[in-house]
Amino acid sequence: MLFSTQEFLILFLPLVLIAFYSVVQVRIARQLVIIAASLFFYGVWNWHFVPFLVLLTFINWAIACQYSKSLNKIWLTSGVILNLSMLGFFKYANFFAENIDDLFGIHHTTWNIIMPLGISFFAFQKISYLIDLRRGDKHIYSLVDFFEFVTFFPQLISGPIVRHNEIIPQFEKNPVNPQLWENISKGLCLILIGLVKKAGIAESIAMTCNPLFDQAAQGHLLNITEAWVAAIAYSLQIFFDFSGYSDMAIGAALLFGLQLPYNFNAPYQSHNLQEFWRRWHMTLSRFLKDYLYIPLGGNRCSPARQSANLITTMLLAGLWHGAGWSFVAWGGMHGVGLTINHGWKKIAPFHLPKPIAWIITLSFLLFSWVLFRAESFSTATHIWQSMIGLNGFGTYKIRHNVVFYLAILLVLFCPASQNLVNNYLRPSKWIAIVGGIAAAFFILLIGGRIPDAFIYFRF
Known part of the structure; x- marks a missing residue:
């Protein structure tokens, strides 16, 4: 779904806002509305990658939780490698294979790999969070907070690349306030x-x-x-x-x-x-x-x-x-x-x-x-x-x-x-x-x- 379409501007966005503000006084409820809307927004492009987005997000959250218990940085290193591996496979597998084959004079038959929309952006979000933990940041978030941080639909596909400490603290604040x-x-x-x-x-x-x-x-x-x-x-x-x-x-x-x-x-x-x-x-x-x-x-x-x-x-x-x-x-x-x-x-x-x-x-x-x-x-x-x-x-x-x-x-x-x-x-x-x-x-x-x-x- 594109921002610059009638479906988004006069259907999706107004309906999500109505649902959001109807439960705005309950933090968990308004967060679940945003997460559900974001997964739907992402799934309109290709539903097959929604489980990938959900699973990768959950794994990164679990890695952060495991690190907080053991303080073993190997968990964080593994998480960064995982995200880079996913990005490398979907975005660069054909590129690297083609260049390697060219070195040996072999014709490369392009693999049918479909790149998940927005992977360059949400992979960087997760990587920045794990590196921050490795540098001493102690923020371990709830599963709901972490999911909203990663999947929030306005920035899910093409950024801005948002850091965890810029947006997750805002989730606690009720949007119905003097600045509304x-x-x-x-x-x-x-x-x-x-x-x-x-x-x-x-x-x-x-x-x-x-x-x-x-x-x-x-x-x-x-x-x-x-x-x-x-x-x-x-x-x-x-x-x-x-x-x-x-x-x-x-x-x-x-x-x-x-x-x-x-x-x-x-x-x-x-x-x-x-x-x-x-x-x-x-x-x-x-x-x-x-x-x-x-x-x-x-x-x-x-x-x-x-x-x-x-x-x-x-x-x-x-x-x-x-x-x-x-x-x-x-x-x-x-x-x-x-x-x-x-x-x-x-x-x-x-x-x-x-x-x-x-x-x-x-x-x-x-x-x-x-x-x-x-x-x-x-x-x-x-x-x-x-x-x-x-x-x-x-x-x-x-x-x-x-x-x-x-x-x-x-x-x-x-x-x-x-x-x-x-x-x-x-x-x-x-x-x-x-x-x-x-x-x-x-x-x-x-x-x-x-x-x-x-x-x-x-x-």
């Missing part, structure tokens, strides 16, 4: 903003982006204008698509009185690559920093070792995004870019003017997104060649050009969604009227379309 109507109003605003981003902007820009990348993949030579439009369009599409999902997830959670961590903060306004990763997919960046980069040594070591740590972290970040060498190379690009960024800060005799730093950063991002989106290295290389003018000049007519140019203005000058809702929107009947009309329009709009899954669903 503020949470509901902000939640509805974020859901609407996310819906506009996804259905109004990302899907419109995709109509420009996808044909250009498809033409490049088929060997058609793009001119310089087409190549830059393709790169800019995908940069806009992936931002509005994924940040739109995150806005809707955070907004839906607020309707239940739960606050999820923010995931985006105007990333294309960054003046360097390090700042970009503090603003883009913030919960993944935080996870990689706390559970990979710092354990490797972080920046508490020699410059050479720090560079190796950065590149290793970003290579694995690329691999996390997809089982393909283009994703690994994309991560490597960012690793090298971050290394240069850190080195420049340490040895440069001057700071670049902010406009120049912003142009360099944005140009790097545009070139790197081409590799992330392209179906192959050859396609990415072709588009890069076109971007620097090697395949000729020309023009291109952008579809939905008003949306395209508006999207550019929004990413460059508009505050992040959460800042807009928290700092700029104030209770007003006019906002309510305009918001209601916009919501009705976009709900009708998505009813006439074939549902288009969020980009990060496949990661």
Whole structure:
């Protein structure tokens, strides 16, 4: 079930809210409503994986309980290995087998392995909890608390990647409190903003982006204008698509009185690559920093070792995004870019003017997104060649050009969604009227379309 569908917005979500608030005074009852709704939400995609999700969650909880009794860290290590093994099998088995077979000149017949939706996200949640226990955290939760933490449907499929100590303590708080109507109003605003981003902007820009990348993949030579439009369009599409999902997830959670961590903060306004990763997919960046980069040594070591740590972290970040060498190379690009960024800060005799730093950063991002989106290295290389003018000049007519140019203005000058809702929107009947009309329009709009899954669903 997708957030940007009529089934979710006018059927599933309202019914779950009615059930939730009808038993809201009883903690266990409202938690069971959310767990049941979350398993149903997950099962709509494929019921066969609901037992897998339930069993893996139960095993992780049992491992934590066993550790609390014995204090033997082998339990936690085994749990981390288990989660990584499940992630590795479902997401990377064919990738690794294919590459091993290629080394020996053997043709690999692809195994029919269906990846459970959201495994990259809920596996990381469990891993972070087990590692926290290993580091000295003493929180052992009830089975119900742990199940709600893992399965909570707004963040189950594509994040944000929520930590146990950020959300489980909130379960105890009755949502019917003085903040109730503020949470509901902000939640509805974020859901609407996310819906506009996804259905109004990302899907419109995709109509420009996808044909250009498809033409490049088929060997058609793009001119310089087409190549830059393709790169800019995908940069806009992936931002509005994924940040739109995150806005809707955070907004839906607020309707239940739960606050999820923010995931985006105007990333294309960054003046360097390090700042970009503090603003883009913030919960993944935080996870990689706390559970990979710092354990490797972080920046508490020699410059050479720090560079190796950065590149290793970003290579694995690329691999996390997809089982393909283009994703690994994309991560490597960012690793090298971050290394240069850190080195420049340490040895440069001057700071670049902010406009120049912003142009360099944005140009790097545009070139790197081409590799992330392209179906192959050859396609990415072709588009890069076109971007620097090697395949000729020309023009291109952008579809939905008003949306395209508006999207550019929004990413460059508009505050992040959460800042807009928290700092700029104030209770007003006019906002309510305009918001209601916009919501009705976009709900009708998505009813006439074939549902288009969020980009990060496949990661």
